[in-house]
Amino acid sequence: MGFLSRLFGGKKETSTEEIQIVSRKPVGKFRVEKTFKILGKETLIGKVENGIIYPGYKLRGKEVAVIYKIEKERKTVDFAIDGDTVALILEGDLKAKPGEVLEIYQS
Numbered sequence: 207m208g209f210l211s212r213l214f215g216g217k218k219e220t221s222t223e224e225i226q227i228v229s230r231k232p233v234g235k236f237r238v239e240k241t242f243k244i245l246g247k248e249t250l251i252g253k254v255e256n257g258i259i260y261p262g263y264k265l266r267g268k269e270v271a272v273i274y275k276i277e278k279e280r281k282t283v284d285f286a287i288d289g290d291t292v293a294l295i296l297e298g299d300l301k302a303k304p305g306e307v308l309e310i311y312q313s
Contacts, residue, residue: 232309233257236265236294238302247274248296248307257310259294264311271298272313282312 234257242249248271261284263273275295276283286292302308 219281230268233263234259234310236308236310238304238306238308239286239291240304241302244295244298248299248302250294250296250300250302252291252294254286254290254292255307256288258288259292259310260284262313264313265294265296265300265302265308266308266311267300267302267308269298269300271296271300 216285226283231266235255236250236259237255238250238252239270240251242251250265259276261275265271265273273294273299276286277293277295278286278290300308
């Protein structure tokens, strides 16, 4: 769809691209304690059970989502390690529930 069509009300493009996991072995696990929707993004609060988490990694439960940002004590951090309690802001809708353990995969 061209620029002018989008500008003047043509059909909106929708992304039907699914998130896929390429790596076969998970690099860690994350236990969900709470879930929120903040500004349309699913946010999970929980504890890193094992491994290391970076933004851009993928979480897998019933669905798959990409980690957009990691926050610890209300500050953005570059990564999270074993034992850290953090908030993960996601791209995509994982539909996780408290108590669920999610697998973490590299991008």
